[in-house]
Amino acid sequence: MTVVEDRPATAEAPRPKRPNRLWALLRNSWRQLTSMRTALVLLFLLAVAAVPGSIFPQRGVNRERVAEYFTNNPKLAPALDRFFAFDVYASPWFAAIYLLLFTSLVGCVLPRVREHARALTAVPPQAPKRMERLPHHESGIRRPEDPAAAAAEIAKTLRRNRWRTRARETPEGWTVSAEKGFLKETGNLFFHIAMLGVLIGVGFGHWYGWHANRLLVEGQDQGFCSALPQFDESVLGPRVEAGDLPVFCMRMTDFESTFQTTGQPKSFEASVDVSEEGGDYRQRRFTVNDPLRLDGATINLIGQGYAPVLRFTDRFGAQQTATVPFLPTDLMMTSEGVVQFPDVNVDPNGERDPKLQMGFEGVFLPTGGTDGSALSQFPAEDNPVLYLSAYRGDLGLDSGKPGSVYALNREKIADGDLQKISGERPYVLRPGEKWTLDDGTTLEFVGTQRFATLSIRHDPTKVSLLIGSIVGLIGLMLSLYVHRRRVWFRVLPALPADGEPAGGSVIESGGLPRTDYPGFGDEFAALTRQIQEGKR
Structure with missing residues (x-):
């Protein structure tokens, strides 16, 4: 006989909800x-x-x-x-x-x-029950006032020392809690907010800023205006168009430089004539550390060099003059460059033979040595020397392919379309000297002009970046030199001891630095002594 036991019906226990792995991954990653x-x-x-x-x-x-x-x-x-x-x-x-x-x-x-x-609006926490366990502790301090008055005096003393204070009454007596050093976290937040501001400023500066470079040669006919084709190179922000550039024109009238005896640059100063918005030209001067500030643009002087002036007389007697910057290759201003005359040797009938174009490449030394080496001895123009090699043929300027203005077309030289005609050794020229080539044409080294390399920039967020940097520095100083700390005082009625009558108050104190602060022990001792002596 089988006995069936009656059991009450129970609901099936709910299965635990399986966590969403994707959400957990995203949360942990964040x-x-x-x-x-x-x-x-x-x-x-x-x-x-x-x-x-x-x-x-x-x-x-x-x-x-x-x-x-x-x-x-x-x-x-x-x-x-x-x-x-x-x-x-x-x-x-x-x-x-x-x-x-x-x-x-x-x-x-x-x-x-x-x-x-x-935390700024919260009150200091209640004093711990076992203050002797705190890193800094003092007991047995006696005051003649009753506990309420003593607690009020302690709170007043703490507030006078710029502590945030809260006095509380307890069944045993009174407690006074105080804390200080909230500027540490404030400075820390200022630093990070300033860093955010700098990052935002850099981003907006990239969007709405622009910069360009221009190599400006000294001379009234060597100026430029603020149009994109007249810059050597330019980069506009994604939100900037060519029509947004400020309107100005500039020409350099003088360039002065001084050097130390070792050849190190001592000072650079450029004198320019500037016209803004189509107005009259006004003379301005600027140096490396003192840029020229225009409305919407800042012009910095970032380099300088020499531009030899060469005059070529072709076989038909026509003359062309070129002022070409030679780029420095060392601190002594040893400079390399190329001079090209594509429109020479044109006969009187107007026929132009591209195989008769002329190109010269070489080295300019502002101070040549006596040993004949192609290295300048000093960056100032004390003994200018120009070493040149001559090439005749097709310069490759009519091919439509982009090329460098500081080097001859090496493909044309390799193909034989541009041939060297000056021999293995370069020809040496000094200012005022002429070089007569094999076909009777001449090249005269007239002299040199100075050139300056200019960086033209517009950064609409530079003021915000400056403010962010200053705020970040202040915040960093606060976070490094301010320390969080707390102190507590428990004020109880004094009991008779050692024959002394009852009355007054006995005080127990404790201190806790919230951050590493080696000087907190001395501060706590001085504060406790001030409370004990009743100084105001």
Whole structure:
């Protein structure tokens, strides 16, 4: 016989809800990204990522130096270019680090601002029951007042010393809680908010800013105006158009430079005539550390050099004069350059033979030596010497292909379309001397003009960047030199001891530094002594 046991019906226990793995991954990734450790790592990576921008020439700053690097390193340069080594600050990996750092700072700062706001409005916590366990402790302090009056005097003394204070009455007596050093977290937040402001300013500066370079030769007929075709190179922000550029024209009338006895530059000063918005020309002067400030543009002097003036007389007696900058290659201003005369040897009938074009390349020494070496001995123009080699043929300027104005077309030389006619050794010229070539044509070294390399920039956020840097520095100083600390005082009625009558108060004190603060012991001892002696 089978016995069936009756059991009450029970509902099936609910299964535990399985966590959403995607949500958990996103949440943990966000927490990791917005942690202070990640922000510091990203800041370090941003600094490391900016290093190649100072090692390799950048297209946005000097395209000629980039082209020169490709010429000198034909195998390495293309490999580096694939990793944006010549466009570091416009590379996707630099932008990724930049955006991650910005996101990390936002996610890190906003919760801390909220928590700090709560801390600023919160009252100091109640005194712990066992103050003898605190790092700093003092007991047996006696005051003649009753506990309420003594607590009021302690609170007044603490407030006078800029402590945030709260006195509380307890069943045993009174307690006074005080804390100080909230400016540490305030400074820390100021630093991070300022860093966010700098990042935002850099971004807006990239959008609405622009910069250009111009090599300006001394002379009334060598000026330029603020039009894109007249800049040697220019980069406009994504939100800037050519019509947004300020309208000005400039020509350099004088350039003065001084050097130390070792050849190190001592001072550069350029004198220019500037016309703004079509007005009259006015004379202005500026130096390396004192840029020329126009409405909407700042012009910095970043380099200087020499431009030889050469006059070529062709076989038909026609003359052409060229003033060509030679680029310095060392600190002593040894300079290399190319002079091209594509429109010479044109017969009176107007027929132009491209095989009779003339090109000269060589080295200019502002101070030539006595040993005949092609190296300048001093950057000032004490003994100018020009070493030139002559080429005749097709310069390749009519092919439509872009080329450098500082070098002859090597493909034409290799193909034989441009032939060297001056022999193996370069010809030496000094100012005022002439060189007669094999066909009777002449080249005269007339003299030199100075040139200045100008960097023209407009950064609409430079004031905000300055303010952000100052605020960040102030915040950093506060976070380093201000320390969080708390002190507590428990005031109890005094009991008779050692024959003394009852009355007055006995005080126990304790202190706790919230951060590493070696000087807190001395501060706590001085504060306790002040309370004990009743100083006001």
